[in-house]
Amino acid sequence: xxxxxxxxxxxxxxxxxxxxxxxxxxxxxxxxxxxxxxxxxxxxxxxxxxxxxxxxxxxxxxxxxxxxxxxxxxxxxxxxxxxxxxxxxxxxxxxxxxxxxxxxxxxxxxxxxxxxxxxxxxxxxxxxxxxxxxxxxxxxxxxxxxxxxxxxxxxxxxxxxxxxxxxxxxxxxxxxxxxxxxxxxxxxxxxxxxxxxxxxxxxxxxxxxxxxxxxxxxxxxxxxxxxxxxxxxxxxxxxxxxxxxxxxxxxxxxxxxxxxxxxxxxxxxxxxxxxxxxxxxxxxxxxxxx
Amino acid sequence: xxxxxxxxxxxxxxxxxxxxxxxxxxxxxxxxxxxxxxxxxxxxxxxxxxxxxxxxxxxxxxxxxxxxxxxxxxxxxxxxxxxxxxxxxxxxxxxxxxxxxxxxxxxxxxxxxxxxxxxxxxxxxxxxxxxxxxxxxxxxxxxxxxxxxxxxxxxxxxxxxxxxxxxxxxxxxxxxxxxxxxxxxxxxxxxxxxxxxxxxxxxxxxxxxxxxxxxxxxxxxxxxxxxxxxxxxxxxxxxxxxxxxxxxxxxxxxxxxxxxxx
Numbered sequence: 001x002x003x004x005x006x007x008x009x010x011x012x013x014x015x016x017x018x019x020x021x022x023x024x025x026x027x028x029x030x031x032x033x034x035x036x037x038x039x040x041x042x043x044x045x046x047x048x049x050x051x052x053x054x055x056x057x058x059x060x061x062x063x064x065x066x067x068x069x070x071x072x073x074x075x076x077x078x079x080x081x082x083x084x085x086x087x088x089x090x091x092x093x094x095x096x097x098x099x100x101x102x103x104x105x106x107x108x109x110x111x112x113x114x115x116x117x118x119x120x121x122x123x124x125x126x127x128x129x130x131x132x133x134x135x136x137x138x139x140x141x142x143x144x145x146x147x148x149x150x151x152x153x154x155x156x157x158x159x160x161x162x163x164x165x166x167x168x169x170x171x172x173x174x175x176x177x178x179x180x181x182x183x184x185x186x187x188x189x190x191x192x193x194x195x196x197x198x199x200x201x202x203x204x205x206x207x208x209x210x211x212x213x214x215x216x217x218x219x220x221x222x223x224x225x226x227x228x229x230x231x232x233x234x235x236x237x238x239x240x241x242x243x244x245x246x247x248x249x250x251x252x253x254x255x256x257x258x259x260x261x262x263x264x265x266x267x268x269x270x271x272x273x274x275x276x277x278x279x280x281x282x283x284x285x286x287x288x289x290x
Numbered sequence: 291x292x293x294x295x296x297x298x299x300x301x302x303x304x305x306x307x308x309x310x311x312x313x314x315x316x317x318x319x320x321x322x323x324x325x326x327x328x329x330x331x332x333x334x335x336x337x338x339x340x341x342x343x344x345x346x347x348x349x350x351x352x353x354x355x356x357x358x359x360x361x362x363x364x365x366x367x368x369x370x371x372x373x374x375x376x377x378x379x380x381x382x383x384x385x386x387x388x389x390x391x392x393x394x395x396x397x398x399x400x401x402x403x404x405x406x407x408x409x410x411x412x413x414x415x416x417x418x419x420x421x422x423x424x425x426x427x428x429x430x431x432x433x434x435x436x437x438x439x440x441x442x443x444x445x446x447x448x449x450x451x452x453x454x455x456x457x458x459x460x461x462x463x464x465x466x467x468x469x470x471x472x473x474x475x476x477x478x479x480x481x482x483x484x485x486x487x488x489x490x491x492x493x494x495x496x497x498x499x500x501x502x503x504x505x506x507x508x509x510x511x512x513x514x515x516x517x518x519x520x521x522x523x524x525x526x527x528x529x530x531x532x533x534x535x536x537x538x539x540x541x542x543x544x545x546x547x548x549x550x551x552x
Binding site for chain 1: 375
């Protein structure tokens with residue numbers, strides 16, 4: 001803005017939106033023009049700290065009743081209380097263990113069936129033609145919509161719970177493996193053939209390893225869907241599990257237990273995602289580099 | 291003996307309402323043992339189609355390809371291919387990439403690695419056996435590709451613009467290296483390039499191809515690589531009067547084709 005003195009305005013007075021329009025100067029060790037480059041660790045930690053602070057402030061000042069938003073301290077207290085005494089006569093450890101077993105059991109099953117099937121779909125028009133319609137049909141349907149069918153068909157036991165989670169993991173894993181088949185360059189495939197490889201060897205030694213990065217990504221996405229479906233699965237006559245804990249606590253308006261359960265689910269899922277990222281770095285360090 | 295292509299044509303069938311495309315028309319070519327055949331031509335003249343035909347990735351619409359009297363009907367280890375790029379396997383290190391072809395041929399591990407080591411040394415990759423290939427420079431990656439194809443001990447080595455992605459200096463060094471290895475191993479080579487200078491320097495036979503339909507328009511017998519292998523320096527060979535005269539002649543042919551297309 002001109003202030004009448006004829007001076008050109010300082011770059012800093014332009015504000016954030018004006019700075020977006022300008023071209024930025026280069027910085028040492030930075031490549032010009034790469035979108036979104038820069039480290040975000042401190043910003044992320046700051047963001048978390050601010051969110052928790054606002055949460056604490058709102059509760060400490062009494063702006064919101066604890067029934068709606070309990071204080072962060074109450075969540076921590078609740079965590080230790082339930083960790084010590086359990087919830088509805090089941091120890092906290094059992095709740096965590098049974099939910100983890102359901103999610104990972106379904107996840108492993110989905111990987112064991114979904115990855116080979118997805119690979120087969122990618123490599124064979126016959127298999128693709130047969131399995132593409134059913135998978136594409138059920139994939140966009142929310143698990144809650146077919147939950148009643150699961151109960152009618154498989155009862156209220158463990159089968160329908162694991163099956164529900166299995167179905168939510170299966171589609172993304174199978175589709176990831178299927179598109180991973182296309183990752184191998186035609187040059188890699190042709191080179192292998194020109195060295196005398198058989199069709200089977202090309203699949204085993206070229207197509208499968210080059211599909212690995214996409215398969216691992218699909219597994220990360222899949223396990224995310226698995227945790228998302230957990231609460232729905234534990235709506236069915238469950239007496240144990242984190243999803244059950246959250247649901248029944250909500251019926252008794254124990255908001256702090258609800259939030260605590262959500263945080264625990266998020267923490268387990270995040271820890272597993274970190275593990276998967278570590279595995280990715282170890283198994284496919286070449287990802288995106290050739 | 292050697293590789294004989296007789297009266298081979300490739301027609302891509304009509305698609306999407308477009309008429310059929312004659313990619314190659316009535317190709318006759320003989321690659322004898324010890325030949326270094328270079329294919330040169332404007333883009334779209336069918337050089338890569340011809341290589342795919344020899345490799346067995348394509349079958350001719352008419353005519354036939356014989357290798358040592360036997361009909362070529364698919365890819366096989368007697369015709370290894372070196373590509374311009376994207377053909378190495380990044381999950382394997384250098385030595386495993388080089389030994390990959392032997393593994394495909396079910397050569398036992400005990401025999402596989404000594405052979406691979408030999409070609410690693412021949413291509414000047416000693417000390418890099420355990421390096422991941424994605425960390426190598428382009429020139430070194432290409433040498434891994436050549437070593438890998440050579441370990442299969444093919445009768446014909448097929449090279450599809452193997453040096454096209456290299457910078458000028460690395461490229462000249464690689465040319466000399468390939469010639470020395472060719473001299474040492476006595477392989478027949480079919481080599482595609484876009485560079486007239488590279489074609490003249492490396493080949494014993496040069497075929498200049500023309501587009502629409504893809505065909506061999508001119509053939510030259512060359513001596514420059516022999517001069518180099520007899521001890522002349524690469525720069526001296528490339529600066530000789532005969533070399534320059536032939537370069538201008540071939541460039542004239544190719545530019546005429548490019549203009550006819552454009």
